[in-house]
Amino acid sequence: MSVVHVIGIGQSRTDLTEHHLSLIYDCDLLVGGERQLNMFPDFTGNTLAIKGKLDPILDQISSDMRSNKIVVLASGDPLFYGIGTTLSKRISATDLKIHPNVTSVGAAFAAICQPWHDAKIISLHGHTEPLFSFQSLIDESKVAFLTGPDKDPAFIAHQLIQCELDGFKVCVLEHLGDSDKERITWFTDYKKVAQTDFSHPNIVILLKSNPHPPLVPHETFMGMPDTYFRHSRGLITKSEVRSISLSRLRLSRRDHVLWDIGSGSGSVGIEASLQIPWGSVFAVEKNQERIPTIIHNIKNFNRSNIKVSHLNFPTGHDTLKTPDRVFIGGGGKDLSQIIACCCDRLVEEGIIVVNTVILESMHTAMSVLSERGFTPDVVQVQVSRGSQMPYGTRMNALNPVWIVSGTKPNL
Structure with missing residues (x-):
């Protein structure tokens, strides 16, 4: 049985060594995408073009490797979002040899003279749905996208506009490594990206135009001090109670939808x-004078996945996305x-938490909650905070809070 060689082409044929070329021209079966195979018009052996589903290709490789020398060509580096990863799951390490090369992302950052050790790398190629939320990019300053025919620069631009992710410069790099077709274009207007036609393959890089320290000059964590939030007359869920309430909400998925009813200062929602980060928070407040406070705190924490609604709930509930979790403060x-309204709108196995x-x-x-088929649970939280006296510490008690929670049953 012959070893299957998986050779990363890098950005062009010129990135291949003599050893790579020797393996390619000496093999019996050369496998790759049409673009890779076209780089070797003088190859005289059998070729197998990768089109559509990979399973038939992988089956043929597994079968033919018993009696044939096989080379699989890969763009960039085979193990960087490439076919090398897939082959390594089908073929044992003793029968597989990976030949690394320059990654497409590495070449893209080199082309614009930018380091990329601190970049967030996202592959959109081959995915019918994004595996992340664009809203999560709010805290990033450098992002690279491996694009696809459907998830192209225009798609990225539309997502940036929809999520209101301002402040990025957009660089689209087409046909890297091809001296005749390579083109690098910069944009500051997302709409122009969406209106421009780009050829494939391409890579999109986002760079923050003016990276600046976060508005909140400290790390974020559960149960942040009340002083981190603007609030009036003590109208805030106290940090200790906030921590317990959030634990009761069990935000176990990164894409949950949460309603924060009676948002107040917005501390729980924030x-x-x-x-x-991939989900949404709907901060609902009926008192108009509290809305500016919520908005101030949201901006202070640089959150883009919170929508503020001035509603006298439950009026207007139909304008809100169906929730996985509900907090009522x-x-x-x-x-x-x-x-009752929240119970009706909540998804099955969703959770409601009520503080009072x-x-x-x-x-x-x-x-x-009992009438709606929930099995409610209640805890009383009594917090006392230390206060320094001339000769010691005195404990000042805060108002006790009841936290009622329940999970919606499956019908």
Whole structure:
């Protein structure tokens, strides 16, 4: 049985060594995409073009390697989002030899004289759906996209516009390594990217125009001090209670949709948004005077996945995306209707968490959840904070808070 050689071409045939060329011209079967095979018009052996599904190609390689010398050509580096990764899962390491070369991303950054050790690399090629949320790019300053026919520069530009991710310069690099076709174009206007036709293959690089320190000059974490948030008259879910409430929400998926009803200062929604960078938080507040405070805090933490809605909930609930999680930090006399509406809109196995300092509201939350088939749970949180005295520390008690939670049953 012959060893299958997987050779990375780099950016062009000129990146190949004499040893690589010797293996290619000496093999019985040369496998690769049409573009790679066309680089060797003088090859006299059998060729197999990679088109459509890979399984038939892999089956033929596994079969023919018993009696034939096979070389598989790969763009860039075979193990960098390449066919080498797939082959390594089908063929044992003793029967497979990988020949690395210059990656397409490495060549792209070299072409614009930028280091890329700190870049976020995202492959859109071959995926019917993005494996990430563009909203998660808000904290990035350098991003490279491996594009595909459908996920092209125009697609990326539309996503940047939709997510309001301002501040990036866009570089589109076409046909890297081809002296006749190579083109590098810079844009500062996303709309122009969306309106321009580009040839394939291409790579898109995003660079922050003016990288600057985050507006919040500290690391973010669960239960951040109340002083990190602007709020008035103590209208904020205290940090200790916030931590417990977030743990009760069980934000286990990065793409959860959360409703923050009675958002107040927005502290719960903001901390939740850090846990669900691919998801969305809908901060709902009925008091108009609190909306600027929420918006200020969102901007201060540079969050793009929070949408603020001025609604007298449950009025307007149909304008909100179906939630996986609901946090209710306010409600007053309408609490029963608010909880009932949230129960109806919540996905099956979704979670509702209700915080209240009022005993009657705790009873209301327990009752409505029970009526809707939930099995509610309640904890009382009593927090005391140390305060320095001349000769010691005194504990100052905060208002006790009831945290009611429940999971929507499967129907």
